[in-house]
Amino acid sequence: xxxxxxxxxxxxxxxxxxxTNSQYLARQLEGLNIKVVERNTISxxxxxxxxxxxxxxxxxxxxxxxxxxGPTKDDITKKTIAEYFGVELVMNHDVLAQVESFFAKKNxxxxxxxxxxxxxxxxxxxxxxxxxxxxxxxxxHNGKILxxxxxxxHEMQYITENGLLPYLEILNNGQEIIHHHLHTIGVGESxxxxxxxxxxxxxxxxxxxxYLPSPGMxxxxxxxxxxxxxxxxxxIAGLANSIKQTLGTIVFGEGNTSxxxxxxxxxxxxxxxxxxxxxxxxxxxxxxITQTPGSSQYYxxxxxxxxxxxxxxxxxxxxxxxxxHGAVSEETIIEMVEGGRKKLGxxxxxxxxxxxxxxxxxxxxxxxTVWIAVASQNQTITKKWQxxxxxxxxxxxxxxxxxxxxxxxxLNLPQx
Amino acid sequence: xxxxxxxxxxxxxxxxxxxTNSQYLARQLEGLNIKVVERNTISxxxxxxxxxxxxxxxxxxxxxxxxxxGPTKDDITKKTIAEYFGVELVMNHDVLAQVESFFAKKNxxxxxxxxxxxxxxxxxxxxxxxxxxxxxxxxxHNGKILxxxxxxxHEMQYITENGLLPYLEILNNGQEIIHHHLHTIGVGESxxxxxxxxxxxxxxxxxxxxYLPSPGMxxxxxxxxxxxxxxxxxxIAGLANSIKQTLGTIVFGEGNTSxxxxxxxxxxxxxxxxxxxxxxxxxxxxxxITQTPGSSQYYxxxxxxxxxxxxxxxxxxxxxxxxxHGAVSEETIIEMVEGGRKKLGxxxxxxxxxxxxxxxxxxxxxxxTVWIAVASQNQTITKKWQxxxxxxxxxxxxxxxxxxxxxxxxLNLPQx
Numbered sequence: 001x002x003x004x005x006x007x008x009x010x011x012x013x014x015x016x017x018x019x020t021n022s023q024y025l026a027r028q029l030e031g032l033n034i035k036v037v038e039r040n041t042i043s044x045x046x047x048x049x050x051x052x053x054x055x056x057x058x059x060x061x062x063x064x065x066x067x068x069x070g071p072t073k074d075d076i077t078k079k080t081i082a083e084y085f086g087v088e089l090v091m092n093h094d095v096l097a098q099v100e101s102f103f104a105k106k107n108x109x110x111x112x113x114x115x116x117x118x119x120x121x122x123x124x125x126x127x128x129x130x131x132x133x134x135x136x137x138x139x140x141h142n143g144k145i146l147x148x149x150x151x152x153x154h155e156m157q158y159i160t161e162n163g164l165l166p167y168l169e170i171l172n173n174g175q176e177i178i179h180h181h182l183h184t185i186g187v188g189e190s191x192x193x194x195x196x197x198x199x200x201x202x203x204x205x206x207x208x209x210x211y212l213p214s215p216g217m218x219x220x221x222x223x224x225x226x227x228x229x230x231x232x233x234x235x236i237a238g239l240a241n242s243i244k245q246t247l248g249t250i251v252f253g254e255g256n257t258s259x260x261x262x263x264x265x266x267x268x269x270x271x272x273x274x275x276x277x278x279x280x281x282x283x284x285x286x287x288x289i290t291q292t293p294g295s296s297q298y299y300x301x302x303x304x305x306x307x308x309x310x311x312x313x314x315x316x317x318x319x320x321x322x323x324x325h326g327a328v329s330e331e332t333i334i335e336m337v338e339g340g341r342k343k344l345g346x347x348x349x350x351x352x353x354x355x356x357x358x359x360x361x362x363x364x365x366x367x368x369t370v371w372i373a374v375a376s377q378n379q380t381i382t383k384k385w386q387x388x389x390x391x392x393x394x395x396x397x398x399x400x401x402x403x404x405x406x407x408x409x410x411l412n413l414p415q416x
Numbered sequence: 417x418x419x420x421x422x423x424x425x426x427x428x429x430x431x432x433x434x435x436t437n438s439q440y441l442a443r444q445l446e447g448l449n450i451k452v453v454e455r456n457t458i459s460x461x462x463x464x465x466x467x468x469x470x471x472x473x474x475x476x477x478x479x480x481x482x483x484x485x486g487p488t489k490d491d492i493t494k495k496t497i498a499e500y501f502g503v504e505l506v507m508n509h510d511v512l513a514q515v516e517s518f519f520a521k522k523n524x525x526x527x528x529x530x531x532x533x534x535x536x537x538x539x540x541x542x543x544x545x546x547x548x549x550x551x552x553x554x555x556x557h558n559g560k561i562l563x564x565x566x567x568x569x570h571e572m573q574y575i576t577e578n579g580l581l582p583y584l585e586i587l588n589n590g591q592e593i594i595h596h597h598l599h600t601i602g603v604g605e606s607x608x609x610x611x612x613x614x615x616x617x618x619x620x621x622x623x624x625x626x627y628l629p630s631p632g633m634x635x636x637x638x639x640x641x642x643x644x645x646x647x648x649x650x651x652i653a654g655l656a657n658s659i660k661q662t663l664g665t666i667v668f669g670e671g672n673t674s675x676x677x678x679x680x681x682x683x684x685x686x687x688x689x690x691x692x693x694x695x696x697x698x699x700x701x702x703x704x705i706t707q708t709p710g711s712s713q714y715y716x717x718x719x720x721x722x723x724x725x726x727x728x729x730x731x732x733x734x735x736x737x738x739x740x741h742g743a744v745s746e747e748t749i750i751e752m753v754e755g756g757r758k759k760l761g762x763x764x765x766x767x768x769x770x771x772x773x774x775x776x777x778x779x780x781x782x783x784x785t786v787w788i789a790v791a792s793q794n795q796t797i798t799k800k801w802q803x804x805x806x807x808x809x810x811x812x813x814x815x816x817x818x819x820x821x822x823x824x825x826x827l828n829l830p831q832x
Contacts, residue, residue, distance in 0.1 A: 011628045013452050015442030016637065019435070022457070026431030036429050038464075041438070041455035048454075070605060070627065111610050131804075133606075152629060154806055189486060190549075194527050211486065212427050213568060221432065282706040283699025286720045287811075290698040293775065301726040304702045304718035310760065314717070314730075344726065359709065388547070390570055395703075 003029050004060035005039040006052045008067035008077055009151055012041055021066045021156050028160055032168055033177050034062060044068045049080045057144050062168075067151035069117075069134040078137070081148055082121040085141060089119040092126055092135070099133045127163030131155040136163050180222040180236045182243055183253040185404050186416065189213050192220070192247065199242050207235060216397045217259075249413050252404065259403045260288045260295075266410045267298035272347040274406070276302040277315055277340030279327060280354040280370060285399040300346050305336070315339040327353050328365050330382050337373035338380060348409070349375050350402040354385070356394045370398050374405045381405060381415055417450045420476035422468045423457040424483035424493055425567055437482045437572050444576055448584055449593050450478060460484045465496045473560050478584075483567035485533075485550040494553070497564055498537040501557060505535040508542055508551070515549045543579030547571040552579050596638040596652045598659055599669040601820050602832065605629050608636070608663065615658050623651060632813045633675075665829050668820065675819045676704045676711075682826045683714040688763040690822070692718040693731055693756030695743060696770040696786060701815040716762050721752070731755040743769050744781050746798050753789035754796060764825070765791050766818040770801070772810045786814050790821045797821060797831055 005025055011017045019041065026036045037060055042048040044067065056063040068077030082089050096118035103110040117133045120126055127136030127149070134150040136159035147164055149156045184192060189211050193200075200209055212219040222239055224232040244251050253262045267274055276285050286302035289295055303314045308327065311317040316339035317332055325331040333353050341349035354370025361367035368387035373380060385401060387394045401416075408415050421441055427433040435457065442452045453476055458464040460483065472479040484493030498505050512534035519526040533549045536542055543552030543565070550566040552575035563580055565572045600608060605627050609616075616625055628635040638655055640648040660667050669678045683690055692701050702718035705711055719730045724743065727733040732755035733748055741747040749769050757765035770786025777783035784803035789796060801817060803810045817832075824831050 007455075011626060011637070012439075013442060013455060014446050015439045015444075015452070016628055016635070017630070018439045023428075023431045023434045026429060028431075030430050036431070037459070039423075039429060039457035041457075043453070070629075108604070108607065111606055113609065114606055154631075154804070154809060188524070190527055190530055191524065193529065210427060212433055213486075214433070215570075219432075221427070278699075283694070283702030283718055283720065286699030286722075287703060290722065296722055299722055301722040301730070302699055302718075302720035303730075304699065304720065306702075306706065306712055306715055306717040310717040313761075314719075345729075388570070393570055 001034045001062060002037045002060045003034050003062040003064060004056035005036060006049075006056050006063060006065040007039065007041040007151075008044050008049060008052075008065055009041075010043050012067070012151075013043055020153055021151065024153070024157060025064055025066075025160065028165060029062075029064075029168075030177065030179075032165065034168065035177070044076060046076060046080050049077060050084060053081075053084055053146070057141075057146065061143075062145045063147070064164075065146070065148045066156055069148065069150040070152075077148060078119070078121070081137070081139070081146070085121060085123055085139065087122045090122045092118050092120045094128070095120065095126055095135045098128060098130065098135070102130075102133055127159045127167075129155050129159050130162075131158040135159075138164070138167065178222075178224050178226050178233055178236055180240050181255055182220040182222075182240060182247075182251055183217065183257065183259070184220065184247060184250045185217045185252050185259065185400065187218070187250050189218050192218055192250075195246055196243060199239065199246065203239065204235065206232065207239065209239075215393050216400050249408070252407060258288075258292070259400050259407065261292045263403055263407050263410065264289070264292045264295055264298060266407070267348070268294070270410075272410075273298050273300055273345075274348045274350070275300045275340060275344035275346040276402075277336045277344075277349060277351040278302055278304045279306060279311070279336070279352055280356045281352045281395055281398045281402070282306065282356075284395050285350060285352060285402055288399050288403065300344055303340060303344065311336065315343060326365070328355055328369055328371060329353075330371060330384065333371040333373040333382055334380055337375040337382075341375050347376065348406060350406055351375075352398050352402055354387075354394070354398060356398070357389050357391045368394055370394065372398065372402045372405060374402065374409050376409060379409065381409060383416055417478060418453045418476045419445050419450050419478040419480060420472035421452060421455040422465075422472050422479060422481040423455065423567075424460050424465060424468075424481055425457075426459050428457055428483070428567075429459055436569055437567065440569070440573060441480055441482075441576065444581060445478075445480075445584075446593065446595075448581065450584065451593070460492060462492060462496050465493060466500060469497075469500055469562070473557075473562065477559075478561045479563070480580075481562070481564045482572055485564065485566040486568075493564060494535070494537070497553070497555070497562070501537060501539055501555065503538045506538045508534050508536045510544070511536065511542055511551045514544060514546065514551070518546075518549055541583075543575045543583075545571050545575050546578075547574040551575075554580070554583065594638075594640050594642050594649055594652055596656050597671055598636040598638075598656060598663075598667055599633065599673065599675070600636065600663060600666045601633045601668050601675065601816065603634070603666050605634050608634055608666075611662055612659060615655065615662065619655065620651065622648065623655065625655075631809050632816050665824070668823060674704075674708070675816050675823065677708045679819055679823050679826060680705070680708045680711055680714060682823070683764070684710070686826075688826075689714050689716055689761075690764045690766070691716045691756060691760035691762040692818075693752045693760075693765060693767040694718055694720045695722060695727070695752070695768055696772045697768045697811050697814045697818070698722065698772075700811050701766060701768060701818055704815050704819065716760055719756055719760065727752065731759060742781070744771055744785055744787060745769075746787060746800065749787040749789040749798055750796055753791040753798075757791050763792065764822060766822055767791075768814050768818055770803075770810070770814060772814070773805050773807045784810055786810065788814065788818045788821060790818065790825050792825060795825065797825060799832055 124137040132155040337351035357367035540553040548571040753767035773783035
């Protein structure tokens with residue numbers, strides 16, 4: 001089954017708002033072996049919506065639209081859809097009850113414009129939206145399926161999980177797309193491709209390998225279609241093993257995981273605890289660590305010591321160390337990580353200190369200079385990294401390289 | 417001038433990777449009065465690229481493609497583009513020099529597959545890429561412009577800022593799209609629309625108002641086209657004032673700003689300092705604060721006290737308070753914010769403690785229960801928030817509501 005996504009909204013098209021719905025929908029549909037063959041983002045104007053519906057319904061079996069279903073004057077998707085199919089809008093009493101209950105729970109008065117959200121095209125099946133007031137609408141027409149959902153992400157996700165996916169599950173036809181992900185860190189795409197050249201050249205035609213770079217990492221994705229008795233699954237498993245053996249240390253995880261989850265699993269396994277002492281990463285490292293469910297079992301907390309004063313008072317960094325070497329130095333990072341580990345009373349610690357940018361660069365310490373240290377009771381490992389000039393990217397790289405240095409310490413692997 | 421974006425990549429289409437390039441490009445083009453009229457995301461297959469080029473070149477004057485320009489076997493955009501225009505690929509020596517220099521700087525050996533990245537369609541103008549190895553390529557054809565760039569975000573951004581935008585600036589034709597943004601927090605879209613109904617009904621036809629909700633906030637965007645002597649600019653300014661007067665306290669900022677920037681400006685103006693004591697927001701509040709350039713002038717740091725032990729040892733929360741009331745309580749949040757403010761030695765502090773989810777909910781404290789407190793030397797303000805069940809959303813709402821409570825404290829505005 002082929003799907004097309006029609007993302008409706010000037011605010012998406014002109015860049016005011018980032019579209020995260022498409023990624024979410026594509027992943028959900030992929031899990032049901034429904035392949036997204038195109039994704040079109042259009043203006044919330046009637047003509048654009050009609051053109052978009054024409055085009056997508058011609059090219060796909062399932063068309064999912066998001067956006068244009070709010071209670072304000074610039075929302076016209078519903079009316080356009082009703083016109084498109086030549087049907088009337090009718091009041092749906094389940095939706096009306098949901099809208100009234102939504103406002104009652106929040107102790108807010110319901111407005112006429114919200115009641116009108118309970119009008120739906122008479123040929124649609126309503127997909128309830130308990131997260132808001134605009135219902136999802138599903139229309140079957142000439143063997144095709146059109147689904148229209150609000151653009152607000154958590155409302156669209158609710159409707160997808162509770163209404164759309166259950167409906168689609170009955171249409172699945174026995175085919176299965178198999179993905180296998182390998183996660184690598186610290187080496188660039190072309191170097192990895194060179195190491196894997198022999199493996200790639202000998203891969204069967206029905207299996208593909210994609211390189212998915214992100215800052216500091218390259219995710220490798222093996223893909224194949226499994227049907228009935230064929231052995232695609234075991235072929236992919238075999239290829240994954242060959243790749244792991246070839247690449248060695250730089251492979252930090254497999255499947256649906258993250259560097260944060262990998263170190264979490266190791267800490268849980270060994271019953272050890274972790275804390276962090278951050279400067280330039282400003283709490284982002286703590287964020288990454290705590291995104292893994294259950295992290296409170298091994299992660300105690302972080303000291304974000306942005307100023308000299310707090311580096312001294314909270315982490316015990318010596319005044320002379322700061323004045324002689326500066327905050328961004330090996331001497332300071334050692335005192336940060338060892339002081340932090342003792343003050344926070346954990347088995348392991350990660351510390352970061354650097355110049356994230358855009359300002360703050362100096363002749364001998366340009367923007368992107370970052371010291372990272374990891375410490376256990378017996379060992380302190382430091383490394384000076386030279387990242388680029390993009391602040392957000394530097395913050396992210398700092399945190400993930402800190403986690404990777406910890407992984408190598410935990411698993412006794414060669415450090416960078 | 418109308419633009420179409422053609423986003424190439426299976427990994428985008430199937431949801432593996434989030435497309436942030438489109439938003440970036442749309443914003444940059446909007447600044448030059450170039451309107452993105454459509455955005456299409458397609459597979460990196462030759463047929464899809466050809467269809468996409470046909471469609472976009474028919475509907476727009478400027479077509480920008482991203483993706484499909486890496487050194488690995490699944491990158492085919494360049495070859496397809498050369499075929500599309502019926503030209504050869506030729507070696508570009510500036511690009512070759514850049515590729516060689518890129519590898520030399522990183523102390524990495526250059527591979528043949530990277531040298532091949534210096535081949536470009538013979539009818540193209542090269543847009544240098546100093547962040548990587550794949551050059552941007554600009555082709556003028558039949559009065560249209562096609563620009564092809566790598567999909568890696570920071571490389572695409574470099575090429576856009578240093579190559580594409582300077583080229584486009586000469587084509588600007590004197591028209592100006594005027595946007596005016598107003599930022600509101602804490603009230604839902606339909607309530608705001610109700611309050612603005614009279615203003616909206618009386619707005620001239622050539623000016624539009626869009627509602628752009630995000631978690632906890634609604635951004636309002638007034639848009640009009642200014643040409644020559646017309647007074648769209650002053651009309652929009654007048655409407656913005658009416659809206660601000662009507663909505664009152666909930667408007668926290670105007671133009672290109674953020675809640676973090678607004679509190680930063682106020683702290684700078686008064687020469688005051690800020691620290692944070694976080695539990696459930698896990699460093700995200702520190703992150704938001706430090707994203708504002710210059711924040712080190714007023715922000716000293718954060719204690720992320722994830723465990724009971726660190727709440728006691730680092731913030732001075734009393735053992736009995738925790739055992740009697742739990743971490744998520746008014747009693748604890750008061751001790752966290754007052755203890756944090758004193759320990760970190762700042763004029764103001766924000767503290768957060770709650771249940772972000774997905775686990776951790778209890779009958780009397782369901783997931784989404786979050787206590788937030790702000791404190792000055794003389795005043796401590798607390799509030800219990802009831803957010804939803806989505807962890808990332810709860811983390812974000814916690815941080816922005818903490819910043820808003822601080823803003824109201826700093827400006828002596830009525831609290832929530």
